[in-house]
Every structure is written in C-alpha cells, then in structure tokens.
Amino acid sequence: MDLRIFTEPQQGATYDTLLAVAKATEELGFDAFFRSDHYLRMGSVDGLPGPTDAWITLAGLARETKRIRLGTLMTAGTFRLPGVLAIQVAQVDQMSGGRVELGLGTGWFEEEHKAYGIPFPKEKFARLEEQLEIVTGLWSTDLGKTFDFHGTYYDLTDSPALPKPAQQKIPVLIGGHGATRTPRLAAKYADEFNIPFASIEDSERQFGRVRAAAEEAGRSGDDLTYSNALIVCVGRDDQEVARRAAAIGRQPDELKLNGLAGSPAEVVDKIGRYAEVGASRVYLQILDLDDLDHLELISSQVQSQLS
Numbered sequence: 001m002d003l004r005i006f007t008e009p010q011q012g013a014t015y016d017t018l019l020a021v022a023k024a025t026e027e028l029g030f031d032a033f034f035r036s037d038h039y040l041r042m043g044s045v046d047g048l049p050g051p052t053d054a055w056i057t058l059a060g061l062a063r064e065t066k067r068i069r070l071g072t073l074m075t076a077g078t079f080r081l082p083g084v085l086a087i088q089v090a091q092v093d094q095m096s097g098g099r100v101e102l103g104l105g106t107g108w109f110e111e112e113h114k115a116y117g118i119p120f121p122k123e124k125f126a127r128l129e130e131q132l133e134i135v136t137g138l139w140s141t142d143l144g145k146t147f148d149f150h151g152t153y154y155d156l157t158d159s160p161a162l163p164k165p166a167q168q169k170i171p172v173l174i175g176g177h178g179a180t181r182t183p184r185l186a187a188k189y190a191d192e193f194n195i196p197f198a199s200i201e202d203s204e205r206q207f208g209r210v211r212a213a214a215e216e217a218g219r220s221g222d223d224l225t226y227s228n229a230l231i232v233c234v235g236r237d238d239q240e241v242a243r244r245a246a247a248i249g250r251q252p253d254e255l256k257l258n259g260l261a262g263s264p265a266e267v268v269d270k271i272g273r274y275a276e277v278g279a280s281r282v283y284l285q286i287l288d289l290d291d292l293d294h295l296e297l298i299s300s301q302v303q304s305q306l307s
Contacts, residue, residue, distance in 0.1 A: 001275055001306040002031040005295065006073055006229055006283035010038035010112075012047050015057060017289050022061045024292050025068055028299035029307075032069035033061065034103070034283055037076045040112035044249070055088045062096035071101035073194065073229055073283060074175060077127060078107030078118060082134040082154060090139065090165040098166035103173035103194065104132060125181055127153045132189045136172065139165055175229075177202070179209060187213035192225040194283070197258065203228055204277035211278075227281035228274055231259035234267050234298055244294060248287040260284070264301035271306060 005025045009018055022033040037054040041047025058070045070092070075085070085104075093100040106124035107113075113120040121127060130151040141147040141161035149156040174186040175194035183206075186193045193210045195203050211221030233248070233255045235241035241262060245252045255261035260270055260282075271282060284298065 001271060001279075002281040003298070003303050003306065004032040004034055004069070004281065004283045005030050006285045007033070007035045007289060008038070008285065008287060009035055009052050009057070009289075010041050010047060011043075011045050011287065012041065012049070013052065013289050014049060015052055015060060018052065018057055019061065019064060020292065021286070021289050021295070022065055022068065022070075024295050026065050028295055029303065030068065030295075030299065031281075032071065032101070033065070034071045034073050034101075037072050037074065037079065038109060038112055039079075039118075040109065040115050042109075055092060058100070059092045059095055062092050062099070065096075065099075067099075069099050069101055070096055071171075071173070072103045073196070074103040074105030074173070076107030076109075077104060077131050078113065078120060078124065082131040083138065083156060083159065085131070086135045086138040087163065089135070089170060090163045093165035093167055093170055094163065096166070100165070100167070101171040101173060101192075102135070103175065104128070104135070105175065129185060130154050132172070132174075132185070136189060137161075139170060173227075177206065179206075183209040183213035184217075186210050186224065187217040187219060190224055192227055192281070194227045194229060196229040197231070198228065199258075200273050200277055203274060203279065207278040225281055226278045227283060228279050229283040229285060230274075231255060231261075232267070232284040232286065232298065233259065233261040234264060234294065234302060236263070236297065236301075244288065244291065247291065264297070264305070267298075267302050268305045271302075 025033045039051040054072050089102050106128045110120050130153050134149050138161045147159040147161040171191040173192045174190040176182040195206050207226045214221045233244045241252050260267045
C-alpha cells in the first residue's frame with residue numbers, strides 16, 4: 001500500500017509551508033506529495049495569504065526534492081489550454097528528473113472561476129476528453145514528427161510536440177464518481193483511477209465499473225492502479241485525535257465515518273478494508289499543514305505497518 005500526502009493549499013498556505021510539508025513527506029518515507037488545483041478557499045477559512053498555483057508550486061518542489069513523486073489531484077481542465085499544459089507538465093517532469101504525475105479533471109468550482117475571470121464552460125466533460133487526447137498525443141509524438149488535432153473545442157496544426165517529458169510516459173490519473181463516462185475515459189487514458197472521499201462500498205462499486213470499462217476497451221483491468229483520497233486524522237489517544245479534529249473544524253466521529261481517523265491501529269485496519277476492495281494507494285488529505293508531528297506519527301505507526 002502506497003501512502004501519499006495530499007494537500008489543499010487554497011485553504012491557506014504559502015509556498016514555504018508547502019515546501020516544509022514536501023520535505024517532511026520525503027524524509028518520512030512517503031511515496032509522493034500531491035496538491036489540489038484551486039484558486040479560491042472553501043468553507044469558513046480565510047484562505048490567507050491567498051492561493052498558489054499548482055504547477056508553479058510543483059516546479060519549485062521539483063528542484064528542492066529528490067525522491068518523491070509530484071502531482072495534482074486534479075489539475076482543472078478549465079484553467080489551462082491543453083497544449084500549454086503539456087508544455088508545463090513536461091517541463092516540470094524534466095526539472096524533477098522524471099517524477100511527475102498528471103491528475104486531470106474537468107474543473108468544477110464555479111465560484112473560483114468567477115472570482116478570477118476564468119471562463120466556466122457548460123460542456124466540460126467533452127472538453128476534458130479532447131484535452132486528454134491532445135496532452136497524451138503531444139507527449140507520444142515521435143521526435144521530428146508533428147501533431148495535429150481537429151476537435152470541437154481545440155484545433156492544433158503542425159505542432160512540433162515539444163518539449164518531451166523526462167519519463168517515457170507520464171502517469172495520467174483520472175478520477176471521480178461518475179458511473180458511465182468517467183470509467184470509459186479512465187479505461188482509455190488513465191494509468192491510475194482515483195476515487196475521492198468515498199466509502200469502502202462506493203469504492204468497490206466504482207473500481208468494478210472501471211475494470212469492466214477497461215476490459216471492454218481491450219485492456220486488462222489490472223493495467224490500472226486503483227486509489228482513494230481520504231481525509232486523515234490520527235492520534236495516539238482520543239484526546240490527540242480530538243485536538244487534531246478541532247484544528248480543522250471537524251468532529252472525530254464524523255472523520256472516523258467518512259475518512260481515516262482514530263488511533264494508528266484503527267487507521268491501519270480501515271486502510272486494510274480499502275485494500276480488500278482493490279485500492280493499492282491512498283492519498284492522505286492533510287488539512288493542518290503546520291502539524292508536521294502528524295506526518296511523523298502516520299509514518300512511524302501507520303505506514304510502518306503497511307509497508
């Protein structure tokens with residue numbers, strides 16, 4: 001079971017805070033550091049000092065880390081033109097020595113689009129499908145050849161399809177709860193399928209849909225990695241769990257029901273139940289980015305029992 005650290009910087013974080021978390025992620029033996037791609041805070045937090053850009057952040061971290069994988073859950077397709085995104089991600093992959101992964105989704109938070117003047121198109125899923133075909137097509141075009149694409153939303157002519165990533169193939173993550181189109185898209189383009197904030201039962205159902213879609217598309221269901229993203233709140237005792245829950249404005253019982261919360265033994269047990277339905281990777285959503293002792297506890301008493 002791979003454990004990855006997943007952050008939500010739009011809730012309030014500087015680059016230096018994210019760097020500290022990324023370095024702790026590396027030093028404590030976690031597999032990867034991922035972040036969301038949002039420009040506006042959610043809920044009652046003030047979001048200070050303001051948003052940071054996902055790919056600028058990852059470019060900086062690419063030069064200041066050595067081992068961990070780096071990526072997004074999920075890059076918003078509404079924020080970037082696909083040709084530009086292909087260049088950005090390939091460049092950060094080069095900067096990291098080949099450690100980047102691209103999670104790409106439709107974009108969904110209309111308020112942040114209004115706040116920063118970003119168009120919020122009605123038909124986002126069909127755009128996402130074209131974006132995936134363009135980004136992966138640009139990366140896979142042979143050197144010296146050009147790439148063309150003529151779709152409903154995007155049109156590329158005689159693209160040199162440069163630069164190339166350091167990796168032969170950057171892993172692509174697709175995720176979500178959709179019952180039909182999402183599994184089909186994952187079967188066609190994804191190396192990993194992620195379901196965010198889902199129960200064990202819902203995860204099993206969605207993993208089954210993706211496996212079936214992969215088989216229908218001529219792939220083995222085992223070609224894909226299956227993962228969950230879940231909030232985490234671990235404590236050595238009930239008091240520590242309650243303190244960490246209060247720090248993020250949540251209740252321990254609710255976190256235990258909807259995420260990974262409680263003692264290390266409780267969290268290990270619940271991760272094991274996700275593993276039983278097919279998950280081999282978990283993105284641990286960390287909301288209090290100043291609590292690095294939390295990461296140390298997870299590393300020493302949860303991750304150590306899963307590796």
